[in-house]
Amino acid sequence: MRADPSPAAWQALPNAPAIGTVVGDRAALGDGQILLCQLPGAGALHGSTPFSLLLLRSGPTITAFANRCAHFGVPLAARQEQLLYQPHQHLQCNVHYARYRWQDGVCDRGDCVGEALIPVPLEIDASGCIRIAASAP
Numbered sequence: 001m002r003a004d005p006s007p008a009a010w011q012a013l014p015n016a017p018a019i020g021t022v023v024g025d026r027a028a029l030g031d032g033q034i035l036l037c038q039l040p041g042a043g044a045l046h047g048s049t050p051f052s053l054l055l056l057r058s059g060p061t062i063t064a065f066a067n068r069c070a071h072f073g074v075p076l077a078a079r080q081e082q083l084l085y086q087p088h089q090h091l092q093c094n095v096h097y098a099r100y101r102w103q104d105g106v107c108d109r110g111d112c113v114g115e116a117l118i119p120v121p122l123e124i125d126a127s128g129c130i131r132i133a134a135s136a137p
């Protein structure tokens with residue numbers, strides 16, 4: 001059964017960041033790269049668990065998914081150097097190796113085929129600053 005996350009599903013995740021949270025800078029994200037970001041949650045207390053976000057760049061397009069596998073709800077990778085991906089094609093979970101399409105986060109191979117990563121909307125200003133947006137443009 002396919003489970004398409006609603007556009008606001010990310011906001012229901014634990015420690016979801018506030019809208020407007022700065023995620024990074026476009027210039028720091030190379031074409032075909034994925035960056036694992038740890039963001040403070042909205043109203044987060046000092047020492048609380050950060051929100052883990054995956055930033056993907058393919059040409060001029062930058063997208064983001066919560067770093068949360070659709071199979072068991074655990075991070076696809078705990079650290080940047082553990083990320084498994086084929087630039088512009090797919091990314092993969094470290095645990096049971098479910099594979100997700102780069103462009104839309106849908107699992108196309110593994111234990112959760114047809115389910116998807118949870119997208120997080122972004123906005124990028126003229127200076128290249130990337131922030132969490134209220135909704136997808």
Ligand code: FES
Nearest residue numbers: 069071093096098
């Ligand atoms: S937890 Fe990610 S594939 Fe099983």
